[in-house]
Every structure is written in C-alpha cells, then in structure tokens.
Amino acid sequence: MAESNDVIKPVLTKKLDEFFSGLAKAFRFVKRFFQEVWFPPYEFREILRQCYEIGYRSLPLISLTGFIIGIVFTNQSRPSLAEFGAASWLPALISIAVVRALGPLVTALIASGKVGSSIGAEIGSMNVTEQIDAMEVSAINPFKYLVITRTLAATFMIPVLVMYTDFVALMGSFLSVNANELVSMSTFFVQVFEAISFLDIFSSVIKSLIFGFTIGIVGCYKGYNSSRGTEGVGQAANSAVVMSMFLIFVEELLIMQIVNAIRYA
Amino acid sequence: MRNDNKKSVIVGVFVLVGIIIFIAGILTMGGQQKKFVKSIRLNAVFDDIGGLQTGNNVWFSGVKIGTVRKINFYGESQVEIVMSVENEAQEYIRKDSKATIGSDGLIGNKIIVIYGGTTQAPPVQDGDRLIAVMPLDTDKMMSTLQENNKNLVTITENLKVLTTKIAEGKGMVGAVMTDSLLAESFKNTMSAFERAAVRSNVVISDINKITTNLYKEGTLIYDLTNDKETYQNLKSSVEGLQATIENTKELSDGLKVTMDKLNDSDNALGLMLNDAEFAEKLKSTMINTDSATMNLNKGLEALEYTWPFRRGFKRMEKDNN
Numbered sequence: 001m002a003e004s005n006d007v008i009k010p011v012l013t014k015k016l017d018e019f020f021s022g023l024a025k026a027f028r029f030v031k032r033f034f035q036e037v038w039f040p041p042y043e044f045r046e047i048l049r050q051c052y053e054i055g056y057r058s059l060p061l062i063s064l065t066g067f068i069i070g071i072v073f074t075n076q077s078r079p080s081l082a083e084f085g086a087a088s089w090l091p092a093l094i095s096i097a098v099v100r101a102l103g104p105l106v107t108a109l110i111a112s113g114k115v116g117s118s119i120g121a122e123i124g125s126m127n128v129t130e131q132i133d134a135m136e137v138s139a140i141n142p143f144k145y146l147v148i149t150r151t152l153a154a155t156f157m158i159p160v161l162v163m164y165t166d167f168v169a170l171m172g173s174f175l176s177v178n179a180n181e182l183v184s185m186s187t188f189f190v191q192v193f194e195a196i197s198f199l200d201i202f203s204s205v206i207k208s209l210i211f212g213f214t215i216g217i218v219g220c221y222k223g224y225n226s227s228r229g230t231e232g233v234g235q236a237a238n239s240a241v242v243m244s245m246f247l248i249f250v251e252e253l254l255i256m257q258i259v260n261a262i263r264y265a
Numbered sequence: 266m267r268n269d270n271k272k273s274v275i276v277g278v279f280v281l282v283g284i285i286i287f288i289a290g291i292l293t294m295g296g297q298q299k300k301f302v303k304s305i306r307l308n309a310v311f312d313d314i315g316g317l318q319t320g321n322n323v324w325f326s327g328v329k330i331g332t333v334r335k336i337n338f339y340g341e342s343q344v345e346i347v348m349s350v351e352n353e354a355q356e357y358i359r360k361d362s363k364a365t366i367g368s369d370g371l372i373g374n375k376i377i378v379i380y381g382g383t384t385q386a387p388p389v390q391d392g393d394r395l396i397a398v399m400p401l402d403t404d405k406m407m408s409t410l411q412e413n414n415k416n417l418v419t420i421t422e423n424l425k426v427l428t429t430k431i432a433e434g435k436g437m438v439g440a441v442m443t444d445s446l447l448a449e450s451f452k453n454t455m456s457a458f459e460r461a462a463v464r465s466n467v468v469i470s471d472i473n474k475i476t477t478n479l480y481k482e483g484t485l486i487y488d489l490t491n492d493k494e495t496y497q498n499l500k501s502s503v504e505g506l507q508a509t510i511e512n513t514k515e516l517s518d519g520l521k522v523t524m525d526k527l528n529d530s531d532n533a534l535g536l537m538l539n540d541a542e543f544a545e546k547l548k549s550t551m552i553n554t555d556s557a558t559m560n561l562n563k564g565l566e567a568l569e570y571t572w573p574f575r576r577g578f579k580r581m582e583k584d585n586n
Binding site for chain 1: 272273275276279280282283284286287290291293294295297298300318320
C-alpha cells in the first residue's frame with residue numbers, strides 16, 4: 001500500500017506526460033514574460049548591454065555570412081537562369097530570395113547558434129551556481145533582469161541584423177553579377193527593388209522580430225530550467241540552439257503561408 | 266561607467282545604421298515602384314487576362330506608369346482590371362487609348378500595355394474605362410501554325426512530284442534539263458535575248474542622248490518647260506489656232522449646208538445640178554438661145570445696112586475707133 005503511494009501514476013504515458021508538462025511549463029514561462037515586460041523596473045542598462053552583446057558583437061559574423069551567401073547564391077543560380085537566357089533576372093531572383101527568406105532565416109540561424117547558446121549557457125551556469133536564487137534573496141527579480149532584458153534585446157536586435165545581412169548579401173551578389181554580367185550598381189539595385197514589395201519588407205521585419213523573440217525566450221527558458229550540475233549548462237546551451245532552430249523553421253513555414261495568403265488575397 | 270557609455274554609443278550607431286538601411290530600402294522601393302506618387306484609377310475589361318496578377322506593371326510607350334491594383338470578375342465571364350496610373354502620365358493617355366496584355370520579355374511577367382490614342386480625344390480622367398484589345402492567343406497561334414505545317418507538307422509533296430518529273434525529263438523544264446538539243450536551243454534563245462537586251466540598252470542610251478540634247482538650253486522643249494515667255498507665246502498661238510479652227514469649223518459647217526442644199530433639187534442651183542430633165546431642157550434652151558442669137562446677129566447685120574439704122578451704126582464705129 002505504501003509502495004503504491006510513492007509511485008505517481010502517469011496520466012497518459014510517462015514520456016507524453018513529460019512532453020505536455022514541459023509544454024505547459026514553457027507556456028507559463030512565455031506568459032510570465034508578457035505579464036512582467038510591461039511593468040517596472042525596466043533594466044534599461046542591462047537591455048543596452050545585451051543589445052551590444054547580441055547585436056553589435058554578432059555583426060562581423062553576420063556580415064561575413066551574408067556576404068558569402070550573396071555571392072554563393074548568385075553563382076549557384078546563374079547556370080539555371082542562363083540556361084533559359086535569363087541571366088539578367090539574377091538581381092530580381094537574389095532580391096526576392098534574400099529579402100523574403102534567406103536574410104531573416106540565415107541571420108536567425110546564426111544568431112540562434114551564437115546568441116541562443118550563450119544565453120542558455122550563461123543563465124544555465126547562473127542557475128547551476130545558484131546566482132538566480134541569490135538574486136531573489138537580494139530582492140532583485142531575476143526574471144526581469146535576466147529573461148526580459150535578453151529576450152527584448154534579441155527581439156529588437158535580430159531585425160537590425162537582418163537589415164545588415166540583406167544589405168551585405170545584396171552587395172555580395174552585386175559583386176558577382178557585376179563581374180559576370182557587367183551590370184552597373186544602379187541597374188542592379190533598380191532591378192532588386194523592382195522585384196520586391198512592401199509586403200516583402202514588412203513580412204521580413206515581422207518575421208525577424210518573431211525569430212529574435214524565439215531565440216531570446218528559448219535561450220532563457222533552457223538556461224532558467226537547466227538541471228543542476230555542470231552537465232546541465234552544456235545541455236541548456238545545446239538544447240537552446242536545437243530548439244530555437246527548430247522553432248525558427250516552423251515559424252518560417254507558418255509565416256510564409258500567412259504572407260502568401262495576404263499576397264494573393 | 267565609461268565602458269557602459271561606450272557600449273550605448275556603439276549600440277545607438279549600430280541600430281541607427283540598421284534603421285537607415287531599412288528606411289532607405291523602403292524609400293528606394295517606394296520611389297521606384299511609384300508608391301508615393303499621386304495616381305488615378307483606370308480600368309479595362311478583358312475576356313481573358315492570361316495569368317495577369319495584382320501588382321503587375323502598366324506600361325505606356327515602354328515606360329512603367331503604374332500597377333494593376335485589382336482584378337475582379339465582370340459580367341458573365343469577363344474580367345475587370347483596375348489599374349493605378351501615376352498623375353504625370355494622365356495627360357498623355359487619351360480617352361480613345363487601348364489596353365492590351367503583354368509580356369515583360371520572353372519569359373517575363375505579364376504587363377498591361379496602354380497604347381494608341383489620338384490628340385483629338387481628351388486625356389483620361391479618374392475612373393475611365395479604356396478599350397481592351399485581346400492579346401494574341403498562343404493556342405490560336407499554335408493551331409494556325411499547325412495549319413501552316415499541313416500546307417507545308419502538301420507543298421513539299423508537290424515539290425517532290427515536280428522534281429521527280431524534272432529529273433525524269435518530263436515537261437518543259439525536265440526537257441530543258443535533260444535534252445541537250447533543247448537545252449542548246451534554250452541557250453541560243455537566251456543569247457538572243459541577251460543581245461536584244463544589249464541593243465535595247467544602246468537604243469535607250471541613244472534616246473537618252475536625244476532627250477538630253479532636246480533639253481539643252483535654247484531648244485524649243487527647254488524653252489517650253491523653262492521659259493515662261495515662250496510658253497505664253499505658244500499658249501496664245503495655240504489659242505489663236507483654236508479660234509481659227511473654230512472659224513474653219515463654222516465655215517465648213519456653212520459649206521456643208523450649202524453643199525447639202527446643192528444636193529437638193531428644191532432650189533435653182535440644186536435643180537440645175539441634180540435634175541437631168543431640167544439639164545436637158547436647159548441644154549436645148551441654150552441651143553435655142555445660141556441659134557436665136559445667131560439669127561439676131563444676122564438680123565442686126567442686116568439692120569446695119571438698112572436705111573434708118575445705117576447712120577447710127579457708122580457713128581458707133583467711129584466712136585469705138
């Protein structure tokens with residue numbers, strides 16, 4: 001009789017119960033974010049520091065990646081278009097690809113690798129070393145100081161990074177197009193902006209805001225709920241990257257569907 | 266603290282540059298796609314728009330002047346296109362302009378092409394409907410091509426029959442191609458033609474020389490074509506000649522009337538000329554007159570020597586001498 005009291009009977013199966021309780025925990029975490037983000041203290045100094053870390057410190061990596069993507073994508077697309085005698089359509093193709101999908105997606109993936117893992121590892125190690133508990137004892141709201149600041153910084157910095165990525169990728173593409181098709185910069189950018197619409201730019205911004213929020217909140221959640229022990233830090237960093245990347249792809253798919261529904265409405 | 270300030274400045278610059286890129290992109294795109302310019306709405310109704318989409322460009326004289334705003338079904342199965350056209354182009358598009366659906370390059374997007382229009386018609390106004398001209402239907406083109414292909418097959422078959430006959434020496438051409446005598450004759454004929462052509466050239470050259478000489482200064486033709494005075498003289502001469510001809514005509518008409526009258530026997534001369542009986546009578550009268558005259562002469566001679574008239578005759582003889 002005493003034995004049956006110690007073992008908790010699963011509602012569905014043990015794994016399904018874990019999955020759904022994890023989902024509920026994540027939902028409560030996001031809900032807490034939206035509940036607390038509106039009220040002071042706002043921790044502007046910490047937000048600024050995180051903007052610096054997430055935005056500015058990611059710029060070299062993002063720029064290099066964007067530039068390479070611009071060149072590589074142009075060079076890879078050229079033979080297919082040239083087969084139809086449509087190599088002059090390269091700027092339009094690159095523009096649509098970069099603004100609509102590649103820019104936000106690549107930036108978000110790079111940021112989730114760099115920023116998501118660092119947030120997960122940082123908060124995870126603070127959790128392991130009980131610094132979060134210490135903050136609570138010191139009357140500092142650790143959720144506000146650690147989670148909201150990082151999530152907001154990621155949410156606002158990713159769109160800015162996407163703008164840089166788009167610009168640098170288009171410049172890389174221009175170098176390739178200029179070298180091969182002898183197209184001037186003005187002609188290239190005329191064709192680039194001819195191909196895209198306001199909807200493309202705004203959907204790109206909205207998408208990158210959502211990606212930024214995902215990277216920040218997932219990193220914080222994983223770090224905040226990491227298991228105690230040094231292994232938990234690595235696990236939090238790793239799962240923050242994997243989970244945010246997975247969610248980014250899912251979000252990309254959903255946003256694309258919504259935008260296309262608006263575009264062809 | 267100083268480090269925090271530095272980070273703030275860096276973040277500020279970083280964000281500002283990102284926003285500048287964003288705004289520059291928006292403005293460039295908006296300016297290029299003419300999103301911020303004032304525009305008017307025009308529409309056209311097509312039977313088939315061939316995959317035209319909202320946002321496709323509107324061209325006038327090869328210049329992009331707007332975009333397709335709305336595509337609606339209209340009537341039973343037609344499609345109404347609502348276009349947004351920039352104000353600057355309004356004065357160049359006339360009410361009788363036409364709209365058709367074209368393509369931006371061989372594999373490019375569909376576009377609306379506005380063309381035509383006369384200056385007699387006033388410029389279009391907001392909400393006007395343009396005359397829609399249906400574009401070329403590729404299916405119809407293909408069916409026409411198919412028809413052409415069939416014709417081509419028939420033509421080549423006929424050509425094959427002809428060339429076979431020629432190769433076998435049948436017909437005129439075949440005979441020329443295969444019969445050496447006929448070919449020689451044909452060759453001679455052609456040589457004769459060639460010689461005739463050479464002679465014709467010589468003749469034409471001579472005629473050319475003659476005409477050149479005729480047209481030299483001082484010649485009549487040159488004067489006629491270039492000298493107004495000579496022309497006027499000639500004109501007045503011709504007018505005089507014309508008057509003479511008219512007078513001659515009147516004269517000849519009179520003569521004709523006279524001759525007609527002479528041919529008739531209802532007048533004295535006509536009777537004399539045409540009536541044989543009268544002529545016979547006249548002849549006998551003349552003979553009688555002749556004999557009477559002779560008798561009269563004899564009587565007069567007898568009177569000359571007769572007493573009461575002898576003296577008078579002598580006086581007359583004396584006066585005559």
